[in-house]
Amino acid sequence: MHPIFWRLRFAGWRPAREAVRDFILARMPRGGVVAEIGVDLGDFSARIMAINRPRVLHLIDPWTAAGGEYGQYAGAGTESQAAAARALAMTDRYDFVRRRFADQIARGRAIIHRADSQSAAAAFADSSLDWVYIDGNHSYAYVKADLETYLRKVKPGGYLVCDDYHYAGFWKDGVTRAVDEFVAAAPVRPIFKRRSQFVMRKL
Ligand SMILES: C[S@@+](CC[C@H](N)C(=O)[O-])C[C@H]1O[C@@H](n2cnc3c(N)ncnc32)[C@H](O)[C@@H]1O
Numbered sequence: 001m002h003p004i005f006w007r008l009r010f011a012g013w014r015p016a017r018e019a020v021r022d023f024i025l026a027r028m029p030r031g032g033v034v035a036e037i038g039v040d041l042g043d044f045s046a047r048i049m050a051i052n053r054p055r056v057l058h059l060i061d062p063w064t065a066a067g068g069e070y071g072q073y074a075g076a077g078t079e080s081q082a083a084a085a086r087a088l089a090m091t092d093r094y095d096f097v098r099r100r101f102a103d104q105i106a107r108g109r110a111i112i113h114r115a116d117s118q119s120a121a122a123a124f125a126d127s128s129l130d131w132v133y134i135d136g137n138h139s140y141a142y143v144k145a146d147l148e149t150y151l152r153k154v155k156p157g158g159y160l161v162c163d164d165y166h167y168a169g170f171w172k173d174g175v176t177r178a179v180d181e182f183v184a185a186a187p188v189r190p191i192f193k194r195r196s197q198f199v200m201r202k203l
Pocket of ligand 1: 116118
């Protein structure tokens with residue numbers, strides 16, 4: 001699909017973020033093998049299932065205190081009561097997602113990887129994924145590593161889609177910086193950028 005079509009579709013008005021995410025889902029290849037990095041409660045996973053209808057959706061999230069709130073607790077003392085409470089909450093989230101997608105898991109349409117994105121990558125052959133949604137740890141080094149690793153895992157012509165591009169949360173400009181540097185150097189073509197979503201295609 002030509003990139004100009006993507007841009008024109010939302011020209012001249014400010015769509016809601018979820019409308020943009022649904023728009024992207026409708027344009028990703030259907031019936032493919034897809035990975036979502038950073039799942040949390042699986043809200044966007046459910047949108048992927050409903051709109052994009054992948055053959056298999058890999059749900060990747062460590063659901064640990066260290067990864068909670070997109071990694072802002074990374075490096076924090078895990079011995080503290082607060083960290084223990086967060087870890088429990090994350091396990092509750094993991095259990096919720098397992099229940100939420102129980103039918104799809106039973107039919108082999110959803111596969112949960114309770115792991116960080118770099119460890120989970122070992123499960124995928126190179127050039128085996130149709131597209132990947134990157135929404136895990138938003139710090140610069142993690143986003144950079146996710147882009148590099150998962151570009152190898154995506155087929156030529158496949159897509160990497162990043163969330164929270166241009167948002168400056170507690171991760172500062174980590175996503176923006178990592179994406180901009182990557183697009184300038186890697187064999188990808190930027191396709192679409194709107195409401196914090198950045199779509200690039202592997203050449
Ligand atoms: C913003 S939430 C994901 C939201 C989800 N994509 C959605 O739109 O509904 C970020 C998630 O990334 C997870 N996470 C943090 N570090 C990660 C890592 N290294 N690899 C994979 N997931 C990670 C966190 O546990 C958290 O659940």
